[in-house]
Amino acid sequence: MNAVTTPAAATADRPWLSAYPPGVPADIDASQYASLVALMEESFKKYGSRVAYSFLGKETTFAGTDTLSTALAVYLQGLGLAKGDRVAIMMPNVPQYPIAVAAILRAGYVVVNVNPLYTPRELEYQLKDSGSKAIVIIENFAHTLEQCVANTPVKHIVLCAMGDRLGMLKGALVNLVVRSVKKMVPAFTLPSAVRFNDALAQGTRGLLKRPDLHADDVAVLQYTGGTTGVSKGAVLLHRNVIANLLQSEAWNQPAMASLPPDTQPVYVCALPLYHIFAFTVNMMLGMRTGAKNILIPNPRDFPAVLKELSKHKVHSFPAVNTLFNGLANHADFKTVDWSHLKVSLGGGTAVTGAVAKLWLEKTGCPICEGYGLSETSPSASCNPSNGKNFTGTIGVPIPGTWFKLIDDDGREVPRGQPGEIAIKGPQVMAGYWQRPDETAKVMTPDGYFKSGDIGVQDENGFFKIVDRKKDMILVSGFNVYPNEIEDVVSQLDGVMECASVGVADDKTGEAVKLVIVRKNPDLSEAQIREHCRINLTGYKQPKLIEFRTELPKTPVGKILRRELRDKK
Numbered sequence: 001m002n003a004v005t006t007p008a009a010a011t012a013d014r015p016w017l018s019a020y021p022p023g024v025p026a027d028i029d030a031s032q033y034a035s036l037v038a039l040m041e042e043s044f045k046k047y048g049s050r051v052a053y054s055f056l057g058k059e060t061t062f063a064g065t066d067t068l069s070t071a072l073a074v075y076l077q078g079l080g081l082a083k084g085d086r087v088a089i090m091m092p093n094v095p096q097y098p099i100a101v102a103a104i105l106r107a108g109y110v111v112v113n114v115n116p117l118y119t120p121r122e123l124e125y126q127l128k129d130s131g132s133k134a135i136v137i138i139e140n141f142a143h144t145l146e147q148c149v150a151n152t153p154v155k156h157i158v159l160c161a162m163g164d165r166l167g168m169l170k171g172a173l174v175n176l177v178v179r180s181v182k183k184m185v186p187a188f189t190l191p192s193a194v195r196f197n198d199a200l201a202q203g204t205r206g207l208l209k210r211p212d213l214h215a216d217d218v219a220v221l222q223y224t225g226g227t228t229g230v231s232k233g234a235v236l237l238h239r240n241v242i243a244n245l246l247q248s249e250a251w252n253q254p255a256m257a258s259l260p261p262d263t264q265p266v267y268v269c270a271l272p273l274y275h276i277f278a279f280t281v282n283m284m285l286g287m288r289t290g291a292k293n294i295l296i297p298n299p300r301d302f303p304a305v306l307k308e309l310s311k312h313k314v315h316s317f318p319a320v321n322t323l324f325n326g327l328a329n330h331a332d333f334k335t336v337d338w339s340h341l342k343v344s345l346g347g348g349t350a351v352t353g354a355v356a357k358l359w360l361e362k363t364g365c366p367i368c369e370g371y372g373l374s375e376t377s378p379s380a381s382c383n384p385s386n387g388k389n390f391t392g393t394i395g396v397p398i399p400g401t402w403f404k405l406i407d408d409d410g411r412e413v414p415r416g417q418p419g420e421i422a423i424k425g426p427q428v429m430a431g432y433w434q435r436p437d438e439t440a441k442v443m444t445p446d447g448y449f450k451s452g453d454i455g456v457q458d459e460n461g462f463f464k465i466v467d468r469k470k471d472m473i474l475v476s477g478f479n480v481y482p483n484e485i486e487d488v489v490s491q492l493d494g495v496m497e498c499a500s501v502g503v504a505d506d507k508t509g510e511a512v513k514l515v516i517v518r519k520n521p522d523l524s525e526a527q528i529r530e531h532c533r534i535n536l537t538g539y540k541q542p543k544l545i546e547f548r549t550e551l552p553k554t555p556v557g558k559i560l561r562r563e564l565r566d567k568k
Contacts, residue, residue: 008399016396016403016461021254021384027400028250030243030426035213037105039242040287041066047290050264054312055095055295056174058166062290069102071203072158076107078202079156081133083108083211086221088127088135088154089274090114090145093295095165096196097273098283100136100158105219108211112221112233113274116141117537121488122231124148130221130233130433136160136196140178142188149190157193162297164196215239221433222276224374224479231484233433234374236276243426244377245284247398252316255342255368255385259315265291266340268309268317270299276378277347277477281318291316299323306332313340320348320477322507325355328362338363343385345370347378348477349509350465356390366390370398371465375442375449377427381463393462394455401425402448403463405455410444418466421455422448471561473502474510475539482561485512485542488535492528494520499551500542501565514542515564517550 008026010018017026033039048063060068076087087104089111091097104111112130114123116138123144127135134156137145142159149157162178163171179185194202219241221233256265267286271278286293294312296305306327314336324346327333344359346369356367368385371394372378381403383395397403404412405419413419428449431439442450454467473480485500496519505511516528525545532541552560 010461014397014402019384019396019461021386023254023257024384025250025399028243028246028426030239030246031215033238033242034215035105035217035238036219036241036284037213037238039245039284040102040105043287043290050290051292052286053095053098053293053295055093055297056166056170056308057311058095058170060095060099060165065099065102068099068200069106070208071200072099072103073107073203074206074208075158075199075203076103076109076134077209078206079134081107081109081156084110084218085134086110086112086130086132088112088114088130088132088137090116090118090123090135090137090141091160091274092116092138092140092297093269093273093278094138094160094162094297095295096136096138096160097295098293099165101273101279101283104136105213106208106210108213110218110221113223113276113279115272115274115537117539118144119535119537120144120147121535122537124151125231126223127152127154129231130223134158138162139185139188142190142193143186146188146190157190158196158199159190159193160196213238215242216430218430220276220279222279222374231481232435232438235430235433236377237430240377240427240429241280241284243400244280244379245288247400247425247427248281248285248379249288251379251382251398252343252345252385256315258342263315265289266312266315267291267293268296268314268319269293270296270305270323271318271320271348271477272299275348275477276374277318277372280377281345281379300326302326302330303332306330306336310335310337313337315340316343316345317341318345318347321346321351321355321509322349322476324351324359324367325507328355328358333362338365341365344368345382347372349474351390353390353392360390368395369393370395371463373449373451375429375451376423376425377429379427380423380425380451383462391462393458393464396461396463397423397425401427403455403457404448405457406444406448406450415457415459418454418456420469421451421453421463421465423451424448471501473500473512475502475505475512476508478539480512480540485514485532485536485540488532489514489516489528492523492531494518494523494527497551499559499561499564501561503544503565505543508539511543512540513544513546513564515546515548515551517548 008020044066051059136158163174220236269282346367370382372380402424452470482500496517502510552563
């Protein structure tokens, strides 16, 4: 079926349509699929013999993903879960991830994506808030779950290992290296856990009961921060994710159309699948287009990434600025044949001009920067995929999406004036999980989502972010909320008060700066760092720690974060 409905033509309310490449539609038709399951099962049949996922030299076909996810879905249904129950996934990019996603959705449940680097405190909060009754987790992080699972609703644990899907001999070798040589699996005790392959074996003995799924059923809870610093689950319906992957497909088409006929698209999946960016533009879009996703479990290991990519002809590479920069500056970069690359999609955080210039010089494929949030599934705007130059903007709203810039009272500002970016489209979330008060704060009466980012629109309809309304810090594409850091640090004896802000960082875009007023002068930086290490995942931990005798405040006592940012 065709993903599009109408050709793009500029209108008064959508002047950006004039910037659309030929063939890109103004809107998409998300109603062609009743659910993500319908989309996946169409692809399982259509692309059965194609490779869906490549991992450490082992390939899993679409038909294989079909069989394995069916078995796991049957196993999950056998646990007695009800339609709509939440099942968490806590893993890096391994084949078990997409298998688990397909299984959870096919069984009628809701996917809860969890950052595998979370501390016990962070994990406990998310499992409790989501009400997750089961979790599929890789053993590398089982010790984290062990420390908090008794305080959560989780009753069922499916335990994965790195080598589960690599065959008996290679799988055993990989597990041996991971466990005993690299010592990446801290000791844990989870006596009720069932091993992934055992769960599959049990599932093959039953039949899948097909749930009655609809487009308005919840598919994913994607956790994000907020102005309060409390992490909230963005409720993404089946139709939200369907719409966004169809929007992405339509947007990428001008660039991908130059692939030779019958060529299977190959995507680099180096961004983590628990992040909505890779979840949609790698896994789900790859399902729709019959693409092969090269699963990269650790994108920070640049030599291993480049060694793996040297074995493939890659066509699409979604990444963040730090990943583009790290790879392009690595000595092994030339070992990869980049001549087939059609789309270099930058997102998560701003792409810098220097990195864009270097990437274009070394690959011949310009970085196409986009913009989105967990609340928009995630893509909301993008530069044309067939563009030749880096624009330094976030592009224009993608098909079916409306932007407007508003002031604090919700009134639209004139063209050229800065205002908060408000977004409307079929990819916008249904709201925050069980938080109508927080949902009301970000949704306008006419259905726009208030992003918290301040933007301006130029004469060509392109948008540029110029500031941030929220106090959010953006570290390598991940949201960090000062209130959470301050809440954790203030629990440490010896802290009178504290504040955290984002400061510019060459590697991560922004980094966390923590300013502390001590009540105990003996409190050391080392003690603070250790407390943060235990309670905050890596990207949330402060890079800079500064001690002061007082914090700058307004007359009513509000901390002046901007002043802390400006003073290095």
